[in-house]
Amino acid sequence: MITFYKILVILHIFSAIIGMGPGFILTTVVKSGKTMTELRHSYAIRHRLHIYVMIGGTMLLVTGLLMGVLNPSLFRMGWYDLSLVLFLAALAIGPVMLTPRSKPIKEMLASHQGEEIPEEYWRLSRELFKYEYIENFIFIIIITLMITKPF
Template sequence: MSFYEVLVFIHIFSAILGMGPGFMMILVVSKSSNLTELRHSYAIRNRLHIFTMIGGTLLLISGLLMGAIHTNLFQQGWYVTSLVLFLVALAFGPLLLSPRSKPIKKLLKEARGEDIPVGYGALAKKLFFVERMENIIFLVIIALMILKPF
């Protein structure tokens, strides 16, 4: 097995490790029926996020190393487009996701009782919209990696 083939293996494994849990993050919190369940769901979600960060980092590193080994990849439209889309999705974290998740964290921390706070639904809707957009970007990237259309 060549070094490049090892990188391909790491890249595919990282996609499963990083993107798989990322696609489930909305589902984990969307079925909570009370505040205790919702808090627990967000705790699970935070643990899943660790896998997405590790997998995403390995994806970027292995993808760039494969490009460094086979520099012609940087002339392939699917590769460059995938890389740009990945960087856009990466920017979602600090620019779009964090500002939408901080009010939810604060609301859940300050809430009392077992009822889900009234304002949670609107905040979650905004967060989940951005997450769905990010998931669509990742699905496009996966399609580009498989099909290599241009």
């Protein structure tokens, strides 16, 4: 018989696939744009993928915390606590680091005339992508902790 806890574990795993999977390619999607039209299209695709990241990420947090409530010993496991702290830190990166760096890019995409990608875009995108890579690295650490449960 399948228990509610096992259902949460299954939902947690699918949430990771739905939320984290697309998150790892958000940067790659927009790097393919070579003209402003392509870049705008790439950012539109990125926006659609980001919806999955948000839904999956929310489900990850909810199912992970519910598993902790059902099995309170998880809160005494270092891998669980560290994963939770890292996940919350990664969530904070969005509004604190990514949003301020993506706003000028969005404004540029909306207002720039012509097909030539402005040099300013490359500077802004490098800064944005740096923080996205940091966030992806945090998620890799979390996934590793969840799989290995080292402490």
